Amino acid sequence: MAGEVRSRLRALWARVAPRARRALTVWRRSIQARVVVSTVLLSALVVAGVSFLLLQQTRNGLLEHRVEVVLGEVDAEMRDARARLAAASGTESNASRQQRDLVDPIIERGRGRGYSVALAGPAGEGRSLRDGGGEYTSGLDLLSIPRSLESHFDGVNRTTAWTYTEIASTAEAQTRAGVVVGSQIQLPSDGRTYTLYFLYPFTEEEETLGLVTRALLTAAGLLMALVAGVTWLVTRQVVTPVRLARQVAERLAAGRLQERLEVTGEDDIARLAYSFNQMATNLQRQIRQLEELSWVQRRFVSDVSHELRTPLTTVRMASDLIHDARADFHPSAARAAELLQAELDRFEALLVDLLEISRFDAGAAVLTVEEVDLAEVAERVVAAARPLAEQRGVQVWVEPPQGPVTAEADVRRVERIVRNLVTNAIDHADVEHPARAVVVRLAADEDAAALTVRDNGVGLAPGEAAMVFNRFWRSDPARARTSGGTGLGLAIAQEDAHLHGGWLQAWGRTGEGALFRLTLPRHPGTALRHSPLPLIPDTAPIPTGAAPTRDTPVREPDRGPRPVASSAGEEDR
Structure with missing residues (x-):
């Protein structure tokens, strides 16, 4: 099982790796891509923060307004219920009928207006809605009324209270957010105090909040597209001249010294292109001057080297005669003949080296x-x-x-x-x-x-x-x-x-x-990529003694500290 998972992961990585490498390459090489992505990400963070604050404020405003409306409706219902009870004559024998007469009209109005009602009581007797009894809207799950709110009405003469809740139904598995309001009323039939609970769902508020959320998401998406487009356009106007300058610089580096940037307009980019062209013109002029000077120097060395060979041959012949006859000279004259011969040898070696250098410069080697x-x-x-x-x-x-x-x-x-x-x-x-x-x-x-x-x-x-x-x-x-x-x-x-x-x-x-x-x-035309021997030696002193033979173990060179420098123009690969 583990082997199969690893093989699938390797196959997935084999498919993803090339795309990831291409994306990283674009990210490293493209200023435009980095600027656009960075701007879009920062804008997305700002838009997300602003949208979150707007949604929170809208949600809080909707809830506060809904609670105010609910409290007003509950207050009106309770006034109506007390008026009906005061107008009705009741005794202790018809207390249950009074409960029904009290709750049934409210339940009927609740069905039409979208809220639920539950009657609990009597207060102070330790009975809970969950214990059974009481009147409530059919299908209402009594667990929707929080215990904290019930405990508030465990006595008589308690003020109206409300809290947020999750309204559940016995017919549906899904719950809905809402508010529950409790208020007490006394029945004339038995003189006991009962508690009426009104449960109002936030159906309209959720729809409104969903509409606002969709509108914000749509606006945010359009804004992100607009920001990305504007950023891409602005960066393109800046990056395009830079890319053209890079291409021209590469052609200049390749020896095409006549290349220049096209100057359009009078803005900073145009002035930069004008300055770049001036720099290229000055470099071209100086390079040509150096090339001419170098050509003159090489020509001079070559001509002088060739012209000196004839007189040097004559001087060499005379020096050889003098050197061969030095035994007959005065010791000081004999020493001068030896010095003359040695300096002629050195001069001849210098002349040979100059001729070799001139052949390299002329490309004739x-x-x-x-x-x-x-x-x-x-x-x-x-x-x-x-x-x-x-x-x-x-x-x-x-x-x-x-x-x-x-x-x-x-x-x-x-x-x-x-x-x-x-x-x-x-x-x-x-x-x-x-x-x-x-x-x-x-x-x-x-x-x-x-x-x-x-x-x-x-x-x-x-x-x-x-x-x-x-x-x-x-x-x-x-x-x-x-x-x-x-x-x-x-x-x-x-x-x-x-x-x-x-x-x-x-x-x-x-x-x-x-x-x-x-x-x-090892073979002509092969490009070198490495060397079999390290450039950085073991910095320990070389031991003295007899030279090693083929039967003598030799010390293998190690890679020691980094070199102080290496020859110009080459790399230790």
């Missing part, structure tokens, strides 16, 4: 795709960088991956990315840190392959992780570059990663080192 084993690339790069690491006193190793880490990529560009990351980690190692190490980790899944380079260096200050890929940016301008970097390595590495459709991201914390993560799609 292309990929030569093949199956690449990232583990082999990492081992090859680490082996080449080991002399520099030993010179710096830094340990560098590659943690063996759990499985093959391959991707279809350009091996030259991937190797350049890894080389830049490793040499950058060695170059920024903290020389005062007792445990200096650089660890390369790799992992892959069905869609992506990832490589991280983690160091125990000086780390990155807040906000610097988004700036390390800027051209010529340095975290510490006073730091000496032992690896002879040009300041373009990470910028070129990021361009290489983007050319593959991948990510190159950074994490860092001052005094705790930094981590760079390269994520590549």
Whole structure:
């Protein structure tokens, strides 16, 4: 039984859930829907409150008026009854006849006027209508007379009293609201005091109240429809220009800088559209100026890079001759020849990087795709960088991956990315840190392959992780570059990663080192949605000692605290 109920509930939820999600979507995205619904709900609360107060006042007024009329009728009936009794001669032997003569005319008039009558008594003898006896309208349920009212007339010379009651009939199961009035009268035949109860139903009052209620409900429904329509119309006049502005803004963001809003009228919305168009025009002009400036800069870099190659070749040939003959020079001249050779090497590397950057800017960079084993690339790069690491006193190793880490990529560009990351980690190692190490980790899944380079260096200050890929940016301008970097390595590495459709991201914390993560799609054209390795490492220091082998257990990276920042333009998914 319980399983059947759960299955029915699941089936019901399966039908209701899509509609509920669509309704929530409309509620979240539509200002007009929220304003209309909120206004209608608030108006409904106000109308309900006002209608309730009006109904209460109408009901109280009808009841008070009805009670006044009933008391007047009862008073007239009692005066008529006393006059008839005073005009009749009676003795104790005909007391029952006097009761009938007293009550029967009243009962007959009650049938015509819609009220019931009951005669109880004698008062003060402890007898109740429920005990039997007495005269009353046929079909009247004597339980309709409340005991509280009967107890009021348990003695003689009691004043007229009334109360609300539910009038029941022995022929019908339904009760009707009404009022019951009691008044005492003395029969001349026996000198005893009897109580007459008059029961008046609120039939007309209930009909009137029902009519008023229906009228209020109809008016409230029409008012709610009117409020909803007016609110929808007003909000549409305000929201429609906002939606048009959003659409134009989206087209502007997509590069269609000539898009403008249509200005009609002179109201606030029209002035807003005019200001929006002015803003778009200024942005278009500034963007074009920046594009022209950027094009001039790229052109300048490209031209200068190409023009410097010829004189650099000549200077290189002369420098090589001088450097080869330095043994015959004076020690100071020999040192100058070595410095000249080193600076020419650095200048040539800078020129190569500038040419590569100009190719990226011109959109001329292309990929030569093949199956690449990232583990082999990492081992090859680490082996080449080991002399520099030993010179710096830094340990560098590659943690063996759990499985093959391959991707279809350009091996030259991937190797350049890894080389830049490793040499950058060695170059920024903290020389005062007792445990200096650089660890390369790799992992892959069905869609992506990832490589991280983690160091125990000086780390990155807040906000610097988004700036390390800027051209010529340095975290510490006073730091000496032992690896002879040009300041373009990470910028070129990021361009290489983007050319593959991948990510190159950074994490860092001052005094705790930094981590760079390269994520590549395993197949060209695959959109990346996640990375097999976390960007946020275990912030514990990297242990020193021998590099792990394939038989050595390696420490799996954990997700530690949140990163200080990540590279601009990419998300850690």
